[in-house]
Amino acid sequence: MASEQAAGTSGRRGYHHGDLRNALTEAAVERARAGGPQAIVLRETARASGVSSTAAYRHFANHHELVVAVKDRGLAMLAATMRAELAAGEPCPDPGDEALRRLRAAGLGYVRFAFAEPGLFRTIFHGVTEGDPMIGRRQAAAAAGDGEGHLPGTPDESEESYTLMSQALDELVVLGRLPAERRKYSDVVMWSAVHGLSVLLLDTELAHLPDEIKADIVRRGIDVALNGL
Amino acid sequence: MASEQAAGTSGRRGYHHGDLRNALTEAAVERARAGGPQAIVLRETARASGVSSTAAYRHFANHHELVVAVKDRGLAMLAATMRAELAAGEPCPDPGDEALRRLRAAGLGYVRFAFAEPGLFRTIFHGVTEGDPMIGRRQAAAAAGDGEGHLPGTPDESEESYTLMSQALDELVVLGRLPAERRKYSDVVMWSAVHGLSVLLLDTELAHLPDEIKADIVRRGIDVALNGL
DNA sequence: ATCGAATGTGCGCAGTGTCAACATGGGGTT
DNA sequence: AACCCCATGTTGACACTGCGCACATTCGAT
Numbered sequence: 001m002a003s004e005q006a007a008g009t010s011g012r013r014g015y016h017h018g019d020l021r022n023a024l025t026e027a028a029v030e031r032a033r034a035g036g037p038q039a040i041v042l043r044e045t046a047r048a049s050g051v052s053s054t055a056a057y058r059h060f061a062n063h064h065e066l067v068v069a070v071k072d073r074g075l076a077m078l079a080a081t082m083r084a085e086l087a088a089g090e091p092c093p094d095p096g097d098e099a100l101r102r103l104r105a106a107g108l109g110y111v112r113f114a115f116a117e118p119g120l121f122r123t124i125f126h127g128v129t130e131g132d133p134m135i136g137r138r139q140a141a142a143a144a145g146d147g148e149g150h151l152p153g154t155p156d157e158s159e160e161s162y163t164l165m166s167q168a169l170d171e172l173v174v175l176g177r178l179p180a181e182r183r184k185y186s187d188v189v190m191w192s193a194v195h196g197l198s199v200l201l202l203d204t205e206l207a208h209l210p211d212e213i214k215a216d217i218v219r220r221g222i223d224v225a226l227n228g229l
Numbered sequence: 230m231a232s233e234q235a236a237g238t239s240g241r242r243g244y245h246h247g248d249l250r251n252a253l254t255e256a257a258v259e260r261a262r263a264g265g266p267q268a269i270v271l272r273e274t275a276r277a278s279g280v281s282s283t284a285a286y287r288h289f290a291n292h293h294e295l296v297v298a299v300k301d302r303g304l305a306m307l308a309a310t311m312r313a314e315l316a317a318g319e320p321c322p323d324p325g326d327e328a329l330r331r332l333r334a335a336g337l338g339y340v341r342f343a344f345a346e347p348g349l350f351r352t353i354f355h356g357v358t359e360g361d362p363m364i365g366r367r368q369a370a371a372a373a374g375d376g377e378g379h380l381p382g383t384p385d386e387s388e389e390s391y392t393l394m395s396q397a398l399d400e401l402v403v404l405g406r407l408p409a410e411r412r413k414y415s416d417v418v419m420w421s422a423v424h425g426l427s428v429l430l431l432d433t434e435l436a437h438l439p440d441e442i443k444a445d446i447v448r449r450g451i452d453v454a455l456n457g458l
Numbered sequence: 459a460t461c462g463a464a465t466g467t468g469c470g471c472a473g474t475g476t477c478a479a480c481a482t483g484g485g486g487t488t
Numbered sequence: 489a490a491c492c493c494c495a496t497g498t499t500g501a502c503a504c505t506g507c508g509c510a511c512a513t514t515c516g517a518t
Contacts, residue, residue, distance in 0.1 A: 015482050016496060043474065054476080055497050063475060125432055185449045188435065189426075192450055196425025197418075203354055206417065220414045221421055228457030244513050245465060272505065283507080284466045292506060460518080467512070474505070481498065488491080 021059040023049040025069045029120070032070050037123040040067055067123070074120040078113045079160035085109030086164070096175045100226070103168035107194040107222045110161065114198035115214075121198065165190050178229060186229050193225035250288040252278040254298045258349070261299050266352040269296055296352065303349040307342045308389035314338030315393070325404045329455070332397035336423040336451045339390065343427035344443075350427065394419050407458060415458050422454035 017023065027048040031039040042063045043053040060066045085105045092098040114121040166187040172178040178186070200206050201214050209217075246252065256277040260268040271292045272282040289295045314334045321327040343350040395416040401407040407415070429435050430443050438446075 015498090016484075020496080041474070042476095052498050053474095054499085057476075058496055125428065185446045188429065188446050189450045189453050192425035192429045193422060193454075194425070195429055196421035196423070199354065199428060200417065200421045200424055217414045217417050221418045224418050224454060224457030225422075226457070228453030228455070244467095245515075249465080270505070271507090281467050282505095283468085283509095286507075287465055462515105462517090464515075465513080467510105469509090469511105471508085472506095475503095477500105477502085479499090482496085484493105484495090486491100486493090488489100 017049070017051060017055075020049065020051060020055060023051075024056055024059060024066065025073065028066055028070045029073050032074070032123040033117060033119045036119045037067060037070075037126040039119070040070060040123070042066055067126075070120075071124050074117070074124040075159070075161065077117065077120060078110070078124065079164070081113040081116065082106050082109030082161055082164050085112060096172070096177045099168050099171035099175055100177065103165060103172065103190070104222055104226065106161075106164045106168060107190060107225070108218070110191075110194040111198050111201075111218050114202055118202055121202070125195075125199075162187070162191060182229060189229065190225055193221060197221045246278070246280060246284075249278065249280060249284060252280075253285055253288060253295065254302065257295050257299045258302050261303070261352045262346060262348040265348045266296060266355040268348070269299060269352070271295055296355075299349075300353050303346070303353040304388070304390065306346065306349060307339070307353065308393070310342035310345065311335050311338030311390055311393050314341060325401070325406045328397050328400035328404055329406065332394060332401065332419070333451055333455065335390075335393045335397060336419060336454070337447070339420075339423040340427050340430075340447050343431055347431055350431070354424075354428075391416070391420060411458060418458065419454055422450060426450045 024045055027045045028040050031041070031045060031048075040063075042056055042060075045066065046053045046056045056066065060069065082105075085108055086102055089101060089105055092101050169178065169183060169186050169190070173180050173183050197218050201209070201217065206214070206217075253274055256274045257269050260270070260274060260277075269292075271285055271289075274295065275282045275285045285295065289298065311334075314337055315331055318330060318334055321330050398407065398412060398415050398419070402409055402412050426447050430438070430446065435443070435446075
C-alpha cells in the first residue's frame with residue numbers, strides 16, 4: 001500500500017517513523033493543553049501521529065506512561081515559565097530584597113503558568129491514587145529531620161519549579177531575612193500557597209471572577225504567605 | 230422471570246426500585262471513596278444497585294451528573310467534618326481567641342477530611358474544563374466590589390465549608406482582631422491555603438512523608454496563613 | 459377498571475485500553 | 489556485499505465504557 005500519511009510534525013519516511021516516542025508525546029501534550037488530562041487518549045494520539053494505535057505500546061507500557069510523559073513536559077514548561085518570570089523583573093540592589101523578589105516572582109510564575117496552560121497544569125497534578133505527579137522516583141527514605149533546610153521525601157533534584165522557590169528561601173536565611181528556625185517547612189508552605197491559589201481560581205466558582213480580581217487575590221495570597229513566613 | 234436480585238442497601242421489592250436515585254448515588258460514593266473520581270463508572274454503579282445500566286439514565290442525564298451527585302455528598306461530608314472539628318475543641322473564654330480558634334479548627338477540619346477521604350476529596354475537585362465543583366449555580370454576576378466582605382462570584386450559600394471559614398473571619402473583624410481593610414480576600418486566601426496543603430500532601434511526593442511530619446506541615450501552613458492575614 | 463406517565467430492560471453503536479500474532483526493514487556480523 | 493535479527497509497526501480481537509432507541513412493567517390518577 002502506498003498511502004503517504006500526512007506526517008504532522010516530524011515526517012515519517014517509511015514503515016518506521018524514526019521519532020515516534022517524541023511525536024506521540026507532543027501530540028499528547030497538544031491534546032492535554034486543549035482538554036486536560038482526560039483528553040489524552042492513546043488511540044487518537046497514535047492516529048494524530050499517523051500511526052497505528054498499538055504502535056504506541058512500543059514506546060509506552062500503557063496509557064498511564066503516556067500521561068506521565070506529558071506530565072514531565074508540563075513540569076518542564078512550568079519551570080520555564082517560572083524562570084521567565086524571574087528574569088522579567090529587574091533585580092533589586094539589596095541582596096535581601098532581591099531574594100525576596102525572586103521568591104515572589106517564582107510564586108507568581110507558578111500561578112501564571114496555571115492560568116496560561118490550565119490543561120497542562122491539571123494534567124501535572126492528576127490521576128494519583130497510587131504514586132504519581134512528582135511522586136515516583138526514589139522511595140521516601142524518610143527518617144525525619146536531616147537538620148538542614150531540605151526535608152527528606154521532597155522533590156529536590158529534577159523538580160526545578162520546587163528548587164526555584166527553595167533556593168530563594170535559602171538565600172533569605174543566609175541574608176538574615178528569615179530566621180533559620182522558620183526555614184524548615186517554608187518551601188512546602190510557599191508551594192502549597194501558590195498551588196492552592198492556582199487550583200481554586202482555576203477549578204472553582206472563583207474561575208468566573210474577572211481577571212483583575214483574580215490578580216488581586218493572587219497578590220494578596222502571596223503577600224500573606226510571605227508575611228506569614 | 231423470578232430472579233430476586235440481592236438488593237444491596239435498600240431492597241427492591243419488584244420491578245420498580247423505589248429509591249434508585251439514592252441507591253445509585255450511594256453506590257457511586259462508595260466507589261469514589263475507594264478509587265477516586267475515575268472509579269465512578271455508571272454501568273458498574275447500576276450493577277451494584279442490582280439494576281440495568283440504562284435505568285440510571287432515568288435519574289441522571291449522563292455520567293457527569295452522577296459524578297456531580299457524588300460531589301454534593303462529598304461537600305456535605307466535608308462540611309460535617311469541619312463542623313465536628315469546630316465542636317471538638319473547647320471554646321476559648323475571650324471572644325477574639327474563640328473566633329481565631331474556630332478559624333483554625335475549620336482549616337484543620339478541611340485538611341483532615343482530605344486525609345480521611347482522599348477519594349471523595351479528589352472527586353469534589355475534579356473534571357472541570359467547563360464549570361463544576363462549586364461552580365454552577367448562578368452565573369457570576371460579577372461586578373467587582375460590593376464594598377462588604379463577600380466578593381461576588383463566591384460560593385456563599387450552599388457552600389457550608391466555605392461559610393464556616395468566612396464567618397470566623399467576619400467575627401475577627403467585628404472583634405477587632407483583623408483590620409477591615411485586610412478582610413477583603415481573606416476567605417479565599419485562607420481557603421486556598423488549606424486546599425493547597427491538602428492537595429500537595431495528598432497527591433505529591435510529599436504524600437510519602439510520615440504522618441507526624443505532615444501534621445507539622447499543616448500546622449505550620451495554617452499558622453503562616455493566620456499570621457499573614 | 460383504565461390509561462398514561464414513570465420507571466426499568468435489552469440491544470446496539472461507537473469508542474477506549476490492551477493483548478497476541480504477524481509484517482517490515484535498518485543495522486551489525488560475516 | 490549478502491544476511492539475518494530484532495526493534496518497530498500493523499491487523500484483528502476482547503472486554504469494557506457511555507449512551508440512544510424501542511419495548512416492558514407498574515404506580516397512581518381518573
